[in-house]
Amino acid sequence: MPNRICDIFDIDHPILQGGMTWVSDACLAAAVSNGGGLGIIGAGAMPARLLGEEIRKARQLTERPFGVNLIMINPEFEQQLEVVLAEAPPAVTLGAVKNTSVIPLMKEKGIKVAPVVAAVAIARRCEEQGADAIIAEGSESGGHIGDTTTMVLVPLVSRAVGVPVIAAGGIAGGAGVVAAFALGAEGVQLGTRFVCAEECPVHEAVKQKFMKSGDRATVVTARCVGYPVRTIKNKLSGLYDQWERKYMAGECTAMEIENLGLGKLREAMREGNVRDGSMMAGQSVALVDRVQPAAEIIAEIVAEAEAAAARLGSQMALSR
Amino acid sequence: MPNRICDIFDIDHPILQGGMTWVSDACLAAAVSNGGGLGIIGAGAMPARLLGEEIRKARQLTERPFGVNLIMINPEFEQQLEVVLAEAPPAVTLGAVKNTSVIPLMKEKGIKVAPVVAAVAIARRCEEQGADAIIAEGSESGGHIGDTTTMVLVPLVSRAVGVPVIAAGGIAGGAGVVAAFALGAEGVQLGTRFVCAEECPVHEAVKQKFMKSGDRATVVTARCVGYPVRTIKNKLSGLYDQWERKYMAGECTAMEIENLGLGKLREAMREGNVRDGSMMAGQSVALVDRVQPAAEIIAEIVAEAEAAAARLGSQMALSR
Numbered sequence: 001m002p003n004r005i006c007d008i009f010d011i012d013h014p015i016l017q018g019g020m021t022w023v024s025d026a027c028l029a030a031a032v033s034n035g036g037g038l039g040i041i042g043a044g045a046m047p048a049r050l051l052g053e054e055i056r057k058a059r060q061l062t063e064r065p066f067g068v069n070l071i072m073i074n075p076e077f078e079q080q081l082e083v084v085l086a087e088a089p090p091a092v093t094l095g096a097v098k099n100t101s102v103i104p105l106m107k108e109k110g111i112k113v114a115p116v117v118a119a120v121a122i123a124r125r126c127e128e129q130g131a132d133a134i135i136a137e138g139s140e141s142g143g144h145i146g147d148t149t150t151m152v153l154v155p156l157v158s159r160a161v162g163v164p165v166i167a168a169g170g171i172a173g174g175a176g177v178v179a180a181f182a183l184g185a186e187g188v189q190l191g192t193r194f195v196c197a198e199e200c201p202v203h204e205a206v207k208q209k210f211m212k213s214g215d216r217a218t219v220v221t222a223r224c225v226g227y228p229v230r231t232i233k234n235k236l237s238g239l240y241d242q243w244e245r246k247y248m249a250g251e252c253t254a255m256e257i258e259n260l261g262l263g264k265l266r267e268a269m270r271e272g273n274v275r276d277g278s279m280m281a282g283q284s285v286a287l288v289d290r291v292q293p294a295a296e297i298i299a300e301i302v303a304e305a306e307a308a309a310a311r312l313g314s315q316m317a318l319s320r
Numbered sequence: 321m322p323n324r325i326c327d328i329f330d331i332d333h334p335i336l337q338g339g340m341t342w343v344s345d346a347c348l349a350a351a352v353s354n355g356g357g358l359g360i361i362g363a364g365a366m367p368a369r370l371l372g373e374e375i376r377k378a379r380q381l382t383e384r385p386f387g388v389n390l391i392m393i394n395p396e397f398e399q400q401l402e403v404v405l406a407e408a409p410p411a412v413t414l415g416a417v418k419n420t421s422v423i424p425l426m427k428e429k430g431i432k433v434a435p436v437v438a439a440v441a442i443a444r445r446c447e448e449q450g451a452d453a454i455i456a457e458g459s460e461s462g463g464h465i466g467d468t469t470t471m472v473l474v475p476l477v478s479r480a481v482g483v484p485v486i487a488a489g490g491i492a493g494g495a496g497v498v499a500a501f502a503l504g505a506e507g508v509q510l511g512t513r514f515v516c517a518e519e520c521p522v523h524e525a526v527k528q529k530f531m532k533s534g535d536r537a538t539v540v541t542a543r544c545v546g547y548p549v550r551t552i553k554n555k556l557s558g559l560y561d562q563w564e565r566k567y568m569a570g571e572c573t574a575m576e577i578e579n580l581g582l583g584k585l586r587e588a589m590r591e592g593n594v595r596d597g598s599m600m601a602g603q604s605v606a607l608v609d610r611v612q613p614a615a616e617i618i619a620e621i622v623a624e625a626e627a628a629a630a631r632l633g634s635q636m637a638l639s640r
């Protein structure tokens with residue numbers, strides 16, 4: 001059977017690496033793409049000029065298609081968009097979608113566009129504007145999240161749109177891939193697992209922390225100000241907890257809560273301050289236990305998933 | 321392939337109906353059991369004497385095994401447990417597990433015991449005490465919930481215990497069942513879908529509300545006091561929101577928040593006050609769109625799941 005995600009993005013395996021600020025640079029993205037998936041540069045708050053450099057660097061590191069993740073609520077978004085339209089990377093994944101009219105602008109340049117959505121209504125609007133695929137991201141994901149989990153969001157979005165759906169959130173291995181396909185997805189996006197790719201530029205202390213994390217490791221901060229973010233629990237997340245109580249009591253502003261995170265993602269991810277920095281991670285961090293090359297991660301997931309799907313097909317017994 | 325959940329509970333299909341207070345009485349439980357699944361009486365805060373009557377009623381309505389759901393934080397728990405030990409229903413599912421030593425007490429009476437857990441550590445403790453199976457309940461479920469979603473909790477619990485795992489949370493149809501099995505489950509528990517069973521005694525207005533609900537329908541209340549509960553958004557959930565703000569500001573007690581819910585579940589579920597009552601529901605409410613007999617729900621899920629698993633086994637393409 002042909003896979004529409006492979007066809008659209010011209011990749012060997014329908015596995016995307018989630019765009020992650022301060023984490024997924026050109027090196028990681030190229031390693032994933034060289035492994036047959038779709039690597040994605042996380043633009044985050046990167047100055048537009050640097051983003052252009054990363055895109056050109058990725059082109060040098062891989063001959064395969066790769067993507068850029070843009071986050072529309074980012075202050076740099078307009079300048080980043082200009083660079084993206086000029087450089088025309090093969091693909092863009094679009095987070096925090098506010099204005100779907102940017103989709104046709106990118107499509108005109110031949111860029112494949114996959115918005116990341118957390119609800120059905122926005123998925124429909126993105127499809128109407130020409131999105132090539134929809135990334136349905138469940139609330140178990142890391143970073144900025146919505147409310148609906150992958151188990152429910154993926155079947156709902158798959159029913160609502162005609163373009164193929166890529167499931168994100170809670171997937172770290174072949175079992176999760178088969179589950180996602182059972183729910184209607186035709187591709188998957190993994191972020192957290194690729195943080196532990198060998199080629200990932202995060203500090204070694206972060207990879208160690210990820211590998212040790214279990215099912216109670218993550219927490220959602222800043223829910224009270226309307227921008228919930230999933231991170232690994234540490235001293236910083238405790239600080240959020242205190243300030244959120246103050247906010248609910250009217251003793252501080254939403255801006256003060258948002259400012260708690262300034263520079264903190266970089267402090268954790270690049271400098272290795274796993275205590276005071278912000279380590280965005282999905283709940284699937286509990287399923288990650290090794291550092292491996294990105295290509296090995298992809299090959300392992302494909303093998304696991306194909307074996308698991310075959311096993312389910314022949315052995316699943318729902319009647320005795 | 322033999323299915324361990326069918327074997328343990330002596331049922332035709334590894335499908336449990338979640339115990340739901342003021343919702344799953346002997347009539348619904350018996351209808352599910354007669355359909356080949358495991359119907360479960362939700363004991364909730366039911367006086368012990370009434371629970372005994374429900375158990376005896378279920379025995380009259382079905383010759384098949386059924387279960388009782390006990391919630392350990394319930395003030396009536398000790399008396400309910402006495403009744404359960406005396407009546408010895410075929411199965412018990414145990415919610416809000418605090419003290420695992422009640423498990424062997426029930427086992428001695430020949431009762432099959434499946435605790436409902438939201439974390440790995442408690443699953444292990446329940447297995448050590450002789451639990452026959454573990455119900456791993458993701459945070460997309462209705463009513464009292466934990467933090468970890470089905471996509472992550474089910475594989476983690478499946479790895480951690482040797483007894484079979486029943487997945488709960490976010491499952492409303494055959495696709496969800498296949499996903500759950502891919503994640504390592506050998507059975508599923510559905511609550512929300514069975515609220516729309518013909519035999520379910522909830523008020524017609526509740527079934528209507530469930531069928532109209534979409535992906536933004538549910539909300540988690542009382543998170544701030546440590547007992548998060550997922551319900552359908554309405555005037556009552558808005559009230560919780562206001563009082564939770566007061567609580568965070570130190571202007572009311574946790575008890576005042578808890579008291580908001582007194583009598584509200586009954587008011588919605590039985591009296592049909594969908595505006596002011598508490599309608600506990602999982603996110604899967606967005607996937608429920610029909611009222612059907614319980615046996616038809618089970619037959620449909622089995623057929624869908626077997627077809628979907630066969631399709632995945634033969635068609636899942638992860639390489640082009």
